[in-house]
Amino acid sequence: MKKFKAVIQGCIGILMLLLIWTVASKTGLFGKLDPDTAEMLFPDPLVVGKRFVEVLTSGYLLTNIWVSMKRVLVGFCIAVIIGLPIGIFMGRSQSFHNYINPIIRFVSPIPGVAWVPLAILWFGLGNNAAIFIIIMGSMSPIITNTYQGMQNVDSKLYQVLDIMEANWHQTIRYCVIPSILPYVMAGFKLGLGFAWRVVIAAEMVGVPRGMGYVLSVGRNTGDTAITLITIITLGIIMILMEVVLFGTLEKRMNKWKMWE
Amino acid sequence: MAIEIKEISKSFPQNEQEEDLSILNNISLHIEDREFVSLVGPSGCGKSTLLRILAGLLKPDSGQILVDGRAITRPESSRCMVFQDYVLFPWMTVSSNIALGLQVRKKDKEYVHKKVQWAIELVGLNGFEKAYPHQLSGGMKQRVSIARALVMNPEILLMDEPFGALDSFTRMKLQDELVRLCGKKEFTTVFITHDCDEAVYLSDRVVVFSGSPAEVKEILPVDLPRPRNRTSPEFIALRNQILKVSVSAAE
Ligand SMILES: Nc1ncnc2c1ncn2[C@@H]1O[C@H](COP(=O)(O)OP(=O)(O)OP(=O)(O)O)[C@@H](O)[C@H]1O
Ligand SMILES: [Mg+2]
Numbered sequence: 001m002k003k004f005k006a007v008i009q010g011c012i013g014i015l016m017l018l019l020i021w022t023v024a025s026k027t028g029l030f031g032k033l034d035p036d037t038a039e040m041l042f043p044d045p046l047v048v049g050k051r052f053v054e055v056l057t058s059g060y061l062l063t064n065i066w067v068s069m070k071r072v073l074v075g076f077c078i079a080v081i082i083g084l085p086i087g088i089f090m091g092r093s094q095s096f097h098n099y100i101n102p103i104i105r106f107v108s109p110i111p112g113v114a115w116v117p118l119a120i121l122w123f124g125l126g127n128n129a130a131i132f133i134i135i136m137g138s139m140s141p142i143i144t145n146t147y148q149g150m151q152n153v154d155s156k157l158y159q160v161l162d163i164m165e166a167n168w169h170q171t172i173r174y175c176v177i178p179s180i181l182p183y184v185m186a187g188f189k190l191g192l193g194f195a196w197r198v199v200i201a202a203e204m205v206g207v208p209r210g211m212g213y214v215l216s217v218g219r220n221t222g223d224t225a226i227t228l229i230t231i232i233t234l235g236i237i238m239i240l241m242e243v244v245l246f247g248t249l250e251k252r253m254n255k256w257k258m259w260e
Numbered sequence: 261m262a263i264e265i266k267e268i269s270k271s272f273p274q275n276e277q278e279e280d281l282s283i284l285n286n287i288s289l290h291i292e293d294r295e296f297v298s299l300v301g302p303s304g305c306g307k308s309t310l311l312r313i314l315a316g317l318l319k320p321d322s323g324q325i326l327v328d329g330r331a332i333t334r335p336e337s338s339r340c341m342v343f344q345d346y347v348l349f350p351w352m353t354v355s356s357n358i359a360l361g362l363q364v365r366k367k368d369k370e371y372v373h374k375k376v377q378w379a380i381e382l383v384g385l386n387g388f389e390k391a392y393p394h395q396l397s398g399g400m401k402q403r404v405s406i407a408r409a410l411v412m413n414p415e416i417l418l419m420d421e422p423f424g425a426l427d428s429f430t431r432m433k434l435q436d437e438l439v440r441l442c443g444k445k446e447f448t449t450v451f452i453t454h455d456c457d458e459a460v461y462l463s464d465r466v467v468v469f470s471g472s473p474a475e476v477k478e479i480l481p482v483d484l485p486r487p488r489n490r491t492s493p494e495f496i497a498l499r500n501q502i503l504k505v506s507v508s509a510a511e
Contacts, residue, residue: 174349
């Protein structure tokens with residue numbers, strides 16, 4: 001019942017926003033703009049909605065979503081494949097940690113978009129540049145969070161497995177992976193967020209196709225509606241990703257009740 | 261298996277101090293095959309440290325431990341450990357926790373299943389096979405931990421204050437079960453406790469340690485028939501004696 005009420009209230013909030021938007025648009029930002037400019041810069045939700053159906057049916061939007069998404073998925077997967085073992089190994093070996101930690105401490109605060117020009121110089125204007133930037137942007141939160149999880153593994157569990165004479169991959173499988181899962185999830189969430197941010201930025205400054213590219217074309221042609229549509233679509237994608245990818249796993253982890 | 265502890269010494273580095281702190285100093289002790297020995301002594305004197313060395317989890321600075329004449333160099337699944345705080349895997353059910361050791365040892369499925377069933381029966385956890393540790397009481401968690409050790413057919417069972425965190429009623433119940441399990445004389449048991457009553461109730465011999473660094477202060481045999489009566493004069497006299505020795509050892 002409580003949940004139902006919360007959903008209703010959330011919907012009312014969104015409707016309010018749409019209402020304010022409509023009023024602001026119809027009145028030319030409350031009389032501050034002349035009607036022609038208002039129509040161009042600030043189209044009302046109905047116009048945007050119509051345009052949305054248009055670009056959706058023509059396939060323009062979906063193709064470009066798919067282009068960005070593929071870049072994000074490929075880049076992110078590579079970041080996981082590299083980052084996860086590094087984080088785990090840092091937790092198992094103090095000297096490996098000592099070697100690698102300064103590099104990570106140095107690289108991780110660098111904003112992911114700062115790599116864009118370099119990536120374009122190295123890889124040209126294409127997928128590879130985008131993927132490189134995504135890897136640079138999303139790897140450090142994955143490493144950092146995995147390492148943090150490793151430090152929180154109950155050392156007695158290792159002792160139990162040592163007594164059972166478990167080898168290293170049994171230890172990873174039965175103890176390390178389940179222990180660090182919540183931290184890894186947090187790292188993945190952050191990493192995926194960074195991945196989307198940098199891929200949009202890269203596509204806006206020159207990497208062809210993708211959602212950032214749609215945004216920049218929108219700007220160049222004065223097409224406000226398409227930029228609004230892209231922004232809203234991005235929001236929806238992020239929510240779906242959160243629910244589909246992380247929601248199910250988190251439910252499962254709650255069952256074990258170890259992370260309260 | 262008989263255990264021969266030979267002149268074990270261990271010290272630990274102290275924070276911001278040059279000298280390491282000596283915890284165990286030249287400990288020697290002989291434990292018979294299938295004997296039940298309790299270790300008592302002041303808190304922090306190094307009982308757990310000695311047990312970890314026995315398990316092979318920790319290396320002594322000097323001295324060695326022989327099990328049937330063979331020196332301990334590493335942990336082995338024939339020497340199982342039961343911890344005070346259970347140390348169960350929160351993401352595994354009761355039966356998976358109990359089966360883990362056998363799975364790690366790559367025993368075949370049917371054997372694992374049979375053995376786990378047997379252990380669950382033995383410690384009285386029927387009906388809780390599918391439960392997760394957070395759904396169990398402290399006593400039940402400790403039963404899981406004991407079952408996890410027993411499925412390995414240990415030759416030596418090491419227990420570090422296994423009942424220390426339990427209420428006295430549950431503790432007595434588990435003590436009785438332990439008496440029943442050890443009555444079959446299938447393994448040697450080294451049992452750490454703070455509770456003199458418990459030590460007398462369970463043990464063939466009680467070893468009293470003195471602290472800083474630990475030394476064997478006194479060894480008291482318990483020659484009472486089992487099941488023991490906690491209210492018999494002999495029991496009470498022995499318990500009081502151990503209490504007296506350990507109090508003087510703590511000073
Ligand atoms: N890894 C370690 N590093 C430094 N000091 C340690 C370490 N392990 C144990 N100690 C120290 O060794 C001493 C003995 O510890 P131990 O846990 O063996 O005592 P104990 O007899 O089991 O005490 P209790 O009865 O309270 O469990 C303590 O002073 C402890 O601080
Ligand atoms: Mg202890």
